[in-house]
Amino acid sequence: MTKSLFFSLLTSFVIFSCDRFDADKEICTTCKPGSEPVRKVLFVGWDGVRSDALKNASTPNLDSLILSGIVSYNCDRGEFTVSVPGWSTILHGVWPNKHNLSENSFRKNKYEDYPDLISLAKQFKPNLSATVLTNWDDFLRITSNEDYSQRYDNDEQVTDAAVQLLDECTPDIMILHLDYPDYIGHRLGFSSSGMEYRGAIEVSDFYLGRVMEKIYAREMNYNEEWMVVVTTDHGGEGTGHGGQDNLEQTRKVWSVIRTPGATNHELTQMNSVDLLPTMLKWLGITGITNLDGVSLN
Numbered sequence: 001m002t003k004s005l006f007f008s009l010l011t012s013f014v015i016f017s018c019d020r021f022d023a024d025k026e027i028c029t030t031c032k033p034g035s036e037p038v039r040k041v042l043f044v045g046w047d048g049v050r051s052d053a054l055k056n057a058s059t060p061n062l063d064s065l066i067l068s069g070i071v072s073y074n075c076d077r078g079e080f081t082v083s084v085p086g087w088s089t090i091l092h093g094v095w096p097n098k099h100n101l102s103e104n105s106f107r108k109n110k111y112e113d114y115p116d117l118i119s120l121a122k123q124f125k126p127n128l129s130a131t132v133l134t135n136w137d138d139f140l141r142i143t144s145n146e147d148y149s150q151r152y153d154n155d156e157q158v159t160d161a162a163v164q165l166l167d168e169c170t171p172d173i174m175i176l177h178l179d180y181p182d183y184i185g186h187r188l189g190f191s192s193s194g195m196e197y198r199g200a201i202e203v204s205d206f207y208l209g210r211v212m213e214k215i216y217a218r219e220m221n222y223n224e225e226w227m228v229v230v231t232t233d234h235g236g237e238g239t240g241h242g243g244q245d246n247l248e249q250t251r252k253v254w255s256v257i258r259t260p261g262a263t264n265h266e267l268t269q270m271n272s273v274d275l276l277p278t279m280l281k282w283l284g285i286t287g288i289t290n291l292d293g294v295s296l297n
């Protein structure tokens with residue numbers, strides 16, 4: 001084998017084994033003004049929040065959303081109880097047998113066949129503005145085609161940026177990912193009543209309140225109508241959550257879907273894949289045939 005052939009084979013192996021994502025993705029920071037005058041979507045993901053722990057926590061801001069919307073504490077997030085498959089299921093609207101991710105790796109993704117919320121929405125409405133903010137690098141790889149996607153050092157910075165962007169460009173789709181509950185769960189335990197874990201959930205609710213304060217003001221002053229979806233990607237047991245497909249406290253999660261003026265309605269069962277068609281329908285987008293869920297609105 002010649003040296004150049006060896007190196008070209010080596011290069012092709014390296015390319016083949018790399019994830020198909022732009023390394024510079026996190027510095028995409030165009031604050032493009034939203035184009036939808038009324039209906040917009042805020043999606044907030046709280047990583048690793050058990051349903052029973054959520055019920056035990058004091059979450060006044062989430063409670064306000066539940067009062068005007070759908071809530072379920074029995075939402076099947078599917079198998080492979082780690083974050084990448086979980087967020088992929090939620091934000092691509094299909095189960096792992098389609099998006100093909102079963103661990104915290106993107107290598108085998110079929111995202112091209114099953115695009116994410118932002119990519120799907122922009123197929124129908126190319127002028128939409130979309131923002132994703134997180135403090136977990138890999139979360140940025142769940143979606144694509146954002147106008148603004150940025151990674152921060154902590155949930156407080158994510159919240160600060162969200163509030164600022166809502167003023168500066170008011171995207172049509174804003175996705176926030178808060179990681180603190182999962183971080184505490186891994187360090188000190190996921191449980192129904194652990195004080196530290198409960199505290200992390202309450203901190204997340206505080207940040208939700210800061211963002212909602214801005215959303216409520218915009219609804220009042222600019223006649224915007226925001227669907228606000230809050231959910232989680234998995235629960236947990238002990239200090240972990242991987243390989244717990246059959247544990248209710250890990251697999252059966254909660255979801256909240258708030259729309260202005262709606263009345264409270266609890267669903268005894270739903271699936272995480274239902275969230276994407278619900279958000280798309282709010283934006284006037286229906287008729288995508290290869291999704292696994294149904295709109296709940």
Ligand SMILES: [Zn+2]
Binds near residue numbers: 047048083084
């Ligand atoms: Zn997670």
